[in-house]
Amino acid sequence: MLAYLTRRLLTALVSVVLASLLVFSALLAVPGDPAALILGMNAQPEALAALRIRLGLDVPPAQRYVAWLGGVVRGDWGESLQFGRPVAALIWARLGVSVPLALGAALLACLIALPLGIWAALRRGTATDPVVIVASQVGAAIPSFWLGLLLILFFAVELRWLPAGGFPGWERSVTGSLRALLLPVLALGLGQAAVMARLTRAAMLDVLAQDYVRTARAKGLPMRKVIYEHALRNALVTIVTILGLSLTNVFIGSIVIEQVFALPGLGRMALTAIGNRDFPLLQGAILVYATTIVLLSFLVDVSYGLLDPRIRYA
């Protein structure tokens, strides 16, 4: 198990570094000068040149990347070109929006999808099953940003129950912040729930068709026991994979949702950083994204071992 963990951790680390290198090179490949974006359309050439030097953009790219990586190892994530503030502080503030948003949406998706998927699988062949299938099909087909706009129009513009967007900040108002996150969580979670419900149903059906379930039922075990002790436990491996994937999806999907709801989250900051060619800020954001995704898949892998002894001893 320890060798397995070490190997997984090393792969994870390499993935994160590769991701940051990829993004850095991609940004170099497209045109766009941070100094020109900061100084505006009528900037003078002398001013542009001076600012490039001040921002350290006169240093060769390879050297800049190595310096950045060295800084990260020492815990110094650099300073944002646009905001002139430490990247780590800017990102930390944004996580206060993005993490609750992603966790809330994932939680909502699980709460809806797991019971619904299992229920539909058990009621296969009845009238309920196709209803769930169609509903989840529709749910999966609706883009989250569009659902977000519909929710805004209904709950914010028509009923005026909830804010149409923005975020007051946890330190200023906890209830206000929760209210601000409610619609985004719904917009992001519902679509995810639809996808997850379909996958859960399929996983459950798969297990229910296994020989050991038939045997268990044949020897007269009550249905409850068969489902909870035999079927669900075995379906869990698939469900945890789905869960890991859905957390990743939700984290990525929050980029769009933050835009629609004007939430000051990490995704929106990353988009702004791309637009402004704010290399240090974008690099920092990508580092957080890559680490999160790699960490999630790592946790999923580890949980396989816990859930299924066959994987642990393999």
Added chain:
Amino acid sequence: MQRLIACLLALGVALGGLALAQDPPPTHGGSVTVAIVADPPGWDPSASTSQEIPRVVYHNVFEGLVRFDSAGEIVPALATDWSVSDDGLEWTFTLRSGVSFHDGSDFTVDDVIAKFERAMDPDSGHTNAAYYAAIESVESAMDGAAVVFRLSEPSRSLLYNLARPDSIIYPAGTHETQRTQPIGTGPFRFAQYVEGSEVRLERFEGYHQDGLPYLDEVVFRIISDTNARFAALQSGDIDLMAQLAPEQYVQADANPDLQASVGAATAEITVAMNNAREPFSDERVRQAITHAIDKDAIVQGAMFGLGTVIGTHMTPAEAYYVDLTDTYPYDPERARELLAEAGYPDGFTIDFELPEPYAIERRSGEVVAQYLRDVGIDVNLSVVEWGTWIERIFLGRDYDMTIIGHSEPRDINVYANPSYYYGYDNARIAELLAEAEAAGSAEEETAAFQEIARIIADDAVNVWLFSSPFLVAAQNDVHGFWTDQPTPNLNMVEVYRAP
């Protein structure tokens, strides 16, 4: 049709004036939340030429010696009055006394001198050094109660340039920190900035004009998505939103909870052509392209009729405006003839690149492309992201055709710069600009500007489609905001709330 629009606009302005006359008396206190589109690149208008900075801080936070009022007139700010010597070489500004900055320090003549010495120094990083090119020295006078600008030659644009956002004054020696912590003399002080979320301005108790501002607080909320912005206005989260899309204006106007207005602005929506590159280097081609486009139809179709067709790089909102819309009117037949004369009877292929962040430009550009195809020009349309637009098109001049709104007032001087992205090289423009600058009277100055406007229209340097209006909407209880944009500014100084 275009006259009708002008009439309607005039009527709108008149009605706006009437509504203003019926405004309830001002009350003190309260807060107003205003939507803005993006985080500006810092907050110092003399460190970046981005128009998003003065939208928030001009007059609200920072003042110069003089400033523009809502009608575009130049009025006193940190100077109470001024005079100019007979030879036009010595300008004396009497400084307002008893003014303090937001950090508590006193405003003195030293702050003025430090400011303009920086502005005149090309290595200081100050924006638009050309605005201050005529200034030879800045000196204290009358024991520091006044400041004297000595010029190398008379400058008609000096006063105008001193009213621009670039000319704001802050405490001497603080320019390093102004970008993140603005400190000025304006009626609001910069209280808090949460990147990507909002900027909060608070009433400055020590403001030099008694009774102002009316509001205790102004919050500028950053909402980049246009639908989200408008939804926030409709839901009451936002009190005021400017730069509405035309269809949003129509909706806001029909909404009983909102007031909406159409005002004058100085933005020319311009189809820019790379004059230095074939086939645009041939004047006949540029004329043909102008003839090929039905500007009226674009204003009707893309702008819901909200816009005024223009024929040169000037808007009716500017003092020296001259109507040149008839220079090369819509005439596709003539366009085809001109193309044939220029040696392109079967047309040619061009790339037409639309800037991603600007919806009105993108929309208008799509229609323009269709008109060009109608006369046989094969147009490859593409959308470019803003950073790329600035780098490759604007600074690199590597493009065929693009479209953008030039929102700065009084910016016809760019046609004198052969290295500007139009690639237009005509020495006569610089001569006329110098004439305007040295003009003995306003009439002479206007004549020189109008001559420039005529030359560039005759040369068909670009296609100037229309001037896009300032569309603003607010909750019904918000009063006193600017309904015109003589300079890009969300001016909150005289805004108040009253049912």
